[in-house]
Amino acid sequence: MELGIIGLGKMGFNMAERLKLAGHKVVGFDFNKDATAKLTASGSVGVNSLADLVKNLSAPRAIWMMVPSGDPVDQTIANLEPLMQKGDTFIDGGNSNYKDTQRRHAAETAKGFHYVDCGTSGGVWGLKEGYSLMIGGDSEAVDRLNPIWEALAPAKDKGWGHVGPSGAGHFVKMVHNGIEYGMMQAYAEGFSILKAKTPLDLDLTQIAHIWQYGSVVRSWLLDLTAGALDKNPTLDGLEAWVPDSGEGRWTVTEAIDLNISAPVITESLIRRLRSREENNFTDRMISIMRGAFGGHEVKKLDN
Incomplete structure (x- = not known):
């Protein structure tokens, strides 16, 4: 053909x-x-x-x-x-x-x-x-x-x-990508928690490979993650800036129109948007509010 x-x-x-x-x-x-x-x-x-x-x-x-x-x-x-x-x-x-x-x-x-x-x-x-x-x-x-x-x-x-x-193929792919957003966010958060537990000195690459076999969280996405960690286990040289190509936004919009609760996909999209904000204004606003009502320390940028 x-x-x-x-x-x-x-x-x-x-x-x-x-x-x-x-x-x-x-x-x-x-x-x-x-x-x-x-x-x-x-x-x-x-x-x-x-x-x-x-x-x-x-x-x-x-x-x-x-x-x-x-x-x-x-x-x-x-x-x-x-x-x-x-x-x-x-x-x-x-x-x-x-x-x-x-x-x-x-x-x-x-x-x-x-x-x-x-x-x-x-x-x-x-x-x-x-x-x-x-x-x-x-x-x-x-x-x-x-x-x-x-x-x-x-x-x-x-x-x-x-x-x-007509449209069904692209609609299904849109939701597919929304699910992908949520899966990626869950893996990223889990590995971040592991990394933060410094007293245990956990090897993230080793753990990723362990989870590839027998675990209920095994997936092709995890396989790719393990391979990426093999090459760069500390993520050196990478910027915390995550783009989106539209499907996650469309999925969230459809969920709202259909009265479907989709908090995981929605939050994963918001996190991608937030990754692009350097010293973002939202977090600075929260900081000054905490300082105003509770006298909490407001951390300032080093000059």
Whole structure:
């Protein structure tokens, strides 16, 4: 089967490699010509324009967009539409907001195109381990692409599924990432408590490896954490600044709209925001309030 991929970052390139190994033809486009040259050198087809991408694919085409959420997706679709034919399929494999996905699905199906959303998890490990694929869209379009899902997933019958109508794939991926926020926060807090108990002189790397086997908290995330601690057990040179790419915020918003209590995911998001505040004003306000009502010491910065 043939697939076009737009966006040849680490994840897009690895997806192309996994598809090639399964015998599928991949045509890839990226604004970075070095990336397209690398794809060609690996045995697939790298092109330097959207027009060439479309020309190198047989109808009905399927084009997978691995671009940032929001306007970049809309711009990519607008640039592709004049080049494509009715019956072709757009696949949004990025982390788009599911409401944007539903809007795009309605617009593209009205024009005779298919639109599929695929929440994709696996990161840089997808080439080796396979990708977790949460797919939304019309059955006709999704079913035709089964060979693609089977090749990208960990196994033909594992790690992927058509979870519902348009937007369902991105909604499930959004909640997936919200859960990921909470898991990461719990591990981080636990290891911080262990580190703070200095009289016991605990070896965090050793403990991480112990927990990998038999423990109820074992997970792939813990495996990755243990590997990271192997390389840098004291986290030297790292800044306590944690970004978020939107899915955690959207998950919290949906929880509020649905009257679902989600304190762990919400707090993990707040902690990420707080990590970016240097000498944050909130904590300084609390300090002066404690000083005002209780005469508690107010610590001042060294000049």
